[in-house]
Amino acid sequence: MEKIPILRMGKFLLVTIQVDLYDRLAEALEADLVQMVKKTGAQGVLIDISAVSIIDSFMGRIIGNIATMSKILDAETVVVGMQPAVAITLVELGLPLKGVHSSLNVERGMELLRTKINLSEGQSDDDGYAE
Amino acid sequence: MEKIPILRMGKFLLVTIQVDLYDRLAEALEADLVQMVKKTGAQGVLIDISAVSIIDSFMGRIIGNIATMSKILDAETVVVGMQPAVAITLVELGLPLKGVHSSLNVERGMELLRTKINLSEGQSDDDGYAE
Numbered sequence: 175m176e177k178i179p180i181l182r183m184g185k186f187l188l189v190t191i192q193v194d195l196y197d198r199l200a201e202a203l204e205a206d207l208v209q210m211v212k213k214t215g216a217q218g219v220l221i222d223i224s225a226v227s228i229i230d231s232f233m234g235r236i237i238g239n240i241a242t243m244s245k246i247l248d249a250e251t252v253v254v255g256m257q258p259a260v261a262i263t264l265v266e267l268g269l270p271l272k273g274v275h276s277s278l279n280v281e282r283g284m285e286l287l288r289t290k291i292n293l294s295e296g297q298s299d300d301d302g303y304a305e
Numbered sequence: 306m307e308k309i310p311i312l313r314m315g316k317f318l319l320v321t322i323q324v325d326l327y328d329r330l331a332e333a334l335e336a337d338l339v340q341m342v343k344k345t346g347a348q349g350v351l352i353d354i355s356a357v358s359i360i361d362s363f364m365g366r367i368i369g370n371i372a373t374m375s376k377i378l379d380a381e382t383v384v385v386g387m388q389p390a391v392a393i394t395l396v397e398l399g400l401p402l403k404g405v406h407s408s409l410n411v412e413r414g415m416e417l418l419r420t421k422i423n424l425s426e427g428q429s430d431d432d433g434y435a436e
Contacts, residue, residue, distance in 0.1 A: 177356055178323060178356065179321060179323065179353060179355040179356040179386065181319075181321070181353060181355075181386075181410075181411045182410065182411065182412060183314070183411060183412065183415075184412070188312075188319075188411075190310060190312070190321045190323070192309060192310065192321070192323045192324060193323060193324055222310060222312060224310040224312075225308055225309065225310040255310065255312075279312075279313065280312045280313065280314060280319075281313060281314065281315070
């Protein structure tokens, strides 16, 4: 099984990472994901890493790449379910995942995405919205 | 990463199978899942097997077990994203997954679960609902 499935949930895409990402698999995931964002017009990407207990700089970089690519395609990325040890490792590696939002679980991640999408829609409809 | 994550999405639980299930992993998944159904009061379980390209009788049996256990705990099981080749193999193996519902993708699976839950709630509220 050499493919990470990307599930469509309404306006969002959900990716669950359960296996170690090696070069080719990570590249395939990036390519599949940007294509899915384009095809489905998704406004948000949720990456569930609750099964990831060990993270390295490679995986941190892949998550950052996905977030940047999605952002360029106008979709926000939220990482959900991070284990405490993973957060510690990321900070110690000097990889604070800039530009990536985090949530405790998928439900909260979806709420966060909904808030962000509503906010940005509000701003584009009416520039004086925040005043 | 020796654990398959179970994601809570509102009233439903979502399990994405990406790795080969061996005995211990399958047992752990069954145990985790029934505990999650109990803890969250979930009314439906979605099993995404879109990444599964080869299925054997063991995995077929595990899916059947999960469905039966969930049913006893009052939750319906829907298998989503099955690849055509997997459907062929299941029939050829003589494992038509009785008691398990199927849907093309997660979104349709959720719709199916919602319909089923509404129907059963309707029936319990009012016995003459179907007439």
